[in-house]
Amino acid sequence: MVQDSSPVWVITGASRGFGAEFVSVALEHGARVAATARKPEAVTNAFGIHDSLLPVALDVCDPDSITNAINTIIDTWGRIDVLVNNAGYGIFGALEECSDVETRAIYDTNVFGLMNVTRAVLPFMRTQHSGRIVNMGSMASFACDPGGALYDSTKFAVAAISETLSLEMAPFGIESMVVEPGMFRTNFFGSASIKTPAHEIEAYDGTPARGAMEFCVSHDHLQKGDPHKAAEFVYDVVSNPAPLPLWLPVGKDAYKKFERKLTQMIESVQPYKEAGSNLFVDEH
Numbered sequence: 001m002v003q004d005s006s007p008v009w010v011i012t013g014a015s016r017g018f019g020a021e022f023v024s025v026a027l028e029h030g031a032r033v034a035a036t037a038r039k040p041e042a043v044t045n046a047f048g049i050h051d052s053l054l055p056v057a058l059d060v061c062d063p064d065s066i067t068n069a070i071n072t073i074i075d076t077w078g079r080i081d082v083l084v085n086n087a088g089y090g091i092f093g094a095l096e097e098c099s100d101v102e103t104r105a106i107y108d109t110n111v112f113g114l115m116n117v118t119r120a121v122l123p124f125m126r127t128q129h130s131g132r133i134v135n136m137g138s139m140a141s142f143a144c145d146p147g148g149a150l151y152d153s154t155k156f157a158v159a160a161i162s163e164t165l166s167l168e169m170a171p172f173g174i175e176s177m178v179v180e181p182g183m184f185r186t187n188f189f190g191s192a193s194i195k196t197p198a199h200e201i202e203a204y205d206g207t208p209a210r211g212a213m214e215f216c217v218s219h220d221h222l223q224k225g226d227p228h229k230a231a232e233f234v235y236d237v238v239s240n241p242a243p244l245p246l247w248l249p250v251g252k253d254a255y256k257k258f259e260r261k262l263t264q265m266i267e268s269v270q271p272y273k274e275a276g277s278n279l280f281v282d283e284h
Contacts, residue, residue, distance in 0.1 A: 004032060004077070006030050006031055006032050006052070007031050007032065007081040007082060007239075008031070008032045008033075008034065008073070008077045008079055008080050008081050008082070009022070009026045009031045009032070009033050009034070009081065009082045009083075009084065010034045010036065010070075010073060010080050010082065010083045010084065010121065011023055011026070011033065011034070011035055011036065011084040011086055012036050012037075012058060012060060012084065012085055012086050012087040012113075012117060013036075013037065013060075013086040013087030013088065014033075014035035014036055014037050014043055014086070015035075015037040015039065015042035015043050015046065016042075016046075017086075017227070018086055018136060018181070018184070018227055018230070018231065019035075019037075019084075019086040019087070020046060021227045021228050021230070021231035022084055022086065022231050022234070022235070023035045023043070023046075023047060023053070024047070024228065024231070025228070025231040025232050025235045026235060027047070027050065027052060027053060029235060029239070030052070031052070031082075032052045032053075032054070032077055033052060033053050033054065034054045034056050034069075034073040034076075034077070034080075035047070035053060035054065035055050035056070036055075036056045036057070036058035036069055036087075037055070037056075037057070037058065038057065038058070038059045039057075040055035040056055040057045041055070043055035054072075054073065054076055054077070056069045056072055056073060057069065058117075060087045060109055060113025060114065060116065060117055061108050061109055061112075061113050063116055066116050066117055066120050067120060070117075070120045070121060070124075074124060079124065079128055080121055080124050080125060080128075080131065081128075081130070081131060081132065082131070082132045082133075082134065082238055083117070083118065083121045083125075083131070083132075083133045083134065084134045084136070085114040085117060085118065085133070085134065085135045085136060085158075086136045087109060087113060087114075088109055088110040088113075088114075088136065088154070089106065089109060089110070089194065089195070090106075090148075090150075090151040090194040090195070091106050091150050091151060091194065091195045091196065091197065092147045092148060092150075092151060092194060092195075092196060093147055093150075093196050093197040093200060093204075093209065093210075094146075094147060094149075094197075094201065094204045094207075094209035095149040095150075096201060096204075097197040097199060097200055097201050097204065097209075098149065098150050098197050099197065099198065099199065102150070102195075102197060102198065103150055106150050106151065106154055107154060107157075110151075110154035110155070110157075110158065111154050111157045111158065111161075114135065114158060114161070115161065118133060118161075118165070121133075122169070122174070125169075125172070125174050126169075126172045126174070128173075129172055129173040130173045130174065131169075131173070131174045131175075132174070132175050132176070132177075132238055132244060133162070133165060133169075133174065133175070133176040133177075134176075134177060134179060134234065134238060135158050135159075135161065135162040135176065135177070135178045135179070136158070136178075136179050136181075137155045137158045137159050137162070137178040137179060137180045137181075138151075138152075138155045138180060138181060139180050139181065139182050139249065139251075139253065139254040139257045139258070140152040140155045140156075141155040141156055141158065141159040141178060141180045141247075142156075142159065142180065142247075142257070142258060142261050143257045143258075143260070143261040145211070146207075146208035146209045146211055147208070147209040147210065147211060158178060159178045159180070159247070162176045162177060162178035162246070163176075163178070163246055166244075166246055175243065175244040176244070177237075177244040177245055177246055177247065177248055178246070178247055178248070179234055179248045179250055180247060180248065180249045180250065180254055180258070181225070181230060181249075181250040181251055181254060182225060182249070182250065182251030182252065182253035182254035182255075182257070183224065183225055183251065183253055184225035184226065184227040184230050184250075184251065185224075185225060185226065185227060225250075225251045225253075230250050230251065233250060234248065234250065
């Protein structure tokens with residue numbers, strides 16, 4: 001086991017996209033990085049060999065793979081200071097088009113995989129009485145678009161899990177936050193990260209449900225956000241000793257969508273506030 005005072009970051013889905021950006025930034029700042037991926041050689045090909053980089057095979061849908069990966073990291077460095085739950089993908093299409101198999105598959109990766117990795121890490125963080133968990137959500141974590149029922153709902157779940165964790169783990173000195181990025185120039189809009197339903201329904205052609213995928217295709221690598229700057233921003237927030245925020249929108253578009261959704265929620269419930277509040281049991 002290497003004795004070192006630098007923090008240990010564990011990053012899932014580290015071979016591309018935001019995961020790779022987090023690896024790059026954490027290494028630049030002197031952290032030790034366990035970069036996990038289903039094919040760890042992709043991490044080595046991207047970053048080379050470093051004393052502070054530990055490529056680890058991890059499939060978030062395979063419990064044995066998760067256990068082996070976390071044990072390897074603990075055996076190597078003895079602790080985990082930051083867990084970044086980044087692995088995930090998208091599927092965009094009308095809810096009616098998305099099969100049960102497709103629905104369960106995206107939940108297995110985006111939600112259950114995240115939960116299983118977190119469960120594997122928490123015992124070590126509790127023993128340390130410290131740790132920070134960064135869950136990668138999306139601006140879809142708080143505002144939905146047509147065609148996004150599956151992806152958006154997984155990110156709503158990630159936000160809820162993250163908020164709940166922050167409350168449950170506070171007695172153990174462990175913090176949790178959900179990062180909610182807008183559109184950044186990663187490869188997320190490419191075929192490796194997003195899918196369409198296997199059986200599309202012609203009736204939805206030309207409707208808003210097709211808009212999400214059409215937007216992704218037309219804007220691939222045209223997004224205005226710089227993912228490296230976003231990763232730097234998140235790293236700075238996580239490394240700051242101040243308490244983590246529960247939610248961290250990242251990008252101007254994410255902040256605008258966040259603010260618009262809050263306003264919309266308040267305005268939509270206001271007409272029903274009085275009638276919906278006075279519903280107590282009549283004790284007489």
